[in-house]
Amino acid sequence: MVGVDWCKVRGMGRQPCCDKLGVKKGPWTAEEDNKLVNFMRTHGYYCWRAVPKLAGLRRCGKSCRLRWTNYLRPDLKRGLLNHDEEQLVIDLHARLGNRWSKIAARLPGRTDNEIKNHWNTHIKKKLIKMGIDPVTHEPLQRPDTPQNKPNLDPNQPENLSSSCAHEFGLPTGTDEWRSSWESDDDPSINLIWSDAFLHDLSENFHGTDSWWKEYSEIGTSSKEETCFSWLVAGDAGDSDGNLGFGGFSEILGMNLP
DNA sequence: AAACCTTCCAACCGCTCCTTC
DNA sequence: AGAAGGAGCGGTTGGAAGGTT
Numbered sequence: 624m625v626g627v628d629w630c631k632v633r634g635m636g637r638q639p640c641c642d643k644l645g646v647k648k649g650p651w652t653a654e655e656d657n658k659l660v661n662f663m664r665t666h667g668y669y670c671w672r673a674v675p676k677l678a679g680l681r682r683c684g685k686s687c688r689l690r691w692t693n694y695l696r697p698d699l700k701r702g703l704l705n706h707d708e709e710q711l712v713i714d715l716h717a718r719l720g721n722r723w724s725k726i727a728a729r730l731p732g733r734t735d736n737e738i739k740n741h742w743n744t745h746i747k748k749k750l751i752k753m754g755i756d757p758v759t760h761e762p763l764q765r766p767d768t769p770q771n772k773p774n775l776d777p778n779q780p781e782n783l784s785s786s787c788a789h790e791f792g793l794p795t796g797t798d799e800w801r802s803s804w805e806s807d808d809d810p811s812i813n814l815i816w817s818d819a820f821l822h823d824l825s826e827n828f829h830g831t832d833s834w835w836k837e838y839s840e841i842g843t844s845s846k847e848e849t850c851f852s853w854l855v856a857g858d859a860g861d862s863d864g865n866l867g868f869g870g871f872s873e874i875l876g877m878n879l880p
Numbered sequence: 881a882a883a884c885c886t887t888c889c890a891a892c893c894g895c896t897c898c899t900t901c
Numbered sequence: 902a903g904a905a906g907g908a909g910c911g912g913t914t915g916g917a918a919g920g921t922t
Binding site: 649650670671672684685688692721722723724735736739 | 906907908909910911912915916
C-alpha cells in the first residue's frame with residue numbers, strides 16, 4: 624500500500640483542506656498519536672488530506688502531517704542538538720539564511736521546526752554573546768584593521784583559513800572564532816584546522832561532479848571556501864557520511880592521528 | 881506560598897510553489 | 902493557459918514548565 628496515490632484512488636475532486644467543522648486543534652493526545660502512528664505504519668505516506676478520515680482522527684491533514692514529521696516519525700532524534708550539529712546549523716545558516724527545511728535536510732533525524740526553535744532559543748543568543756550578528760553572521764563590531772582583511776594569496780597559505788573565514792563573515796579578528804569551532808581534545812580536528820592542511824586540501828581535492836553540484840547549490844564560490852565549509856561543518860563529510868576525516872587524509876596522503 | 885517573569889517548544893497560520901485538472 | 906488544490910515552508914503564538922522575587 625505504500626506510495627499509493629489515495630487522492631486518485633478515492634476519485635476526489637478538489638476540495639478544501641478541511642471543512643473546519645469538528646476539526647480538533649491544540650495538543651495531541653496519546654490516543655491520537657497512536658492512531659496516527661498505527662495508520663502510518665500500516666499504510667505509509669500518501670495524500671495527507673485523506674489521512675485523518677481514514678485514520679479516524681478529527682484533525683485536518685495539515686495537522687497530521689506536522690505531527691508526523693515533527694514528532695512521531697520513527698527516524699527522529701530526540702533531545703537538544705549536539706555541538707557538531709549546532710556548528711553545522713550555524714555554518715549552513717550563514718549561507719542559506721532562514722531556509723530551515725534546507726538546513727534540516729543536512730541534519731539526519733532533525734526537523735526544520737526543531738532547528739528553527741533551537742536557533743531562536745539557543746544559537747541566536749550564543750552568537751550575540753560571541754559578538755556575531757545572527758542575521759548577517761558578521762561581527763557586531765569588526766575592527767577594520769589590515770590584518771583582518773582577506774588574503775587569498777596562494778603564496779601565503781598560512782592565512783588561507785582566516786581569509787576564507789572572513790569571506791564567510793566570521794570574526795577572524797580574534798582567536799575566538801577558531802576556538803569556537805576546534806576541539807582541544809581531538810588531535811585530528813586540531814590538525815585539520817591548520818592552515819597548511821586547508822591549503823593542501825584545496826590544492827589536492829578535485830571532488831566528484833555531484834559533490835561540486837551540491838556545494839555550488841549551497842553557495843560557496845571557491846574551492847577554498849568549499850573546503851573550509853566542510854571543516855566548519857564539523858565532520859568534514861558529505862550528507863551521507865561518505866567522506867570524513869579519513870577521506871581527507873586519503874586524498875592528501877596524510878596519516879591522521 | 882504565591883505572584884510574576886522567562887524560557888522553551890509544539891502547534892497553528894498564512895503564504896508560496898508545484899501539480900493537477 | 903489559467904484556475905484550483907495539495908504539500909511544504911517560515912513566522913508566530915499559546916501555554917506549560919521552570920526560575921525568580
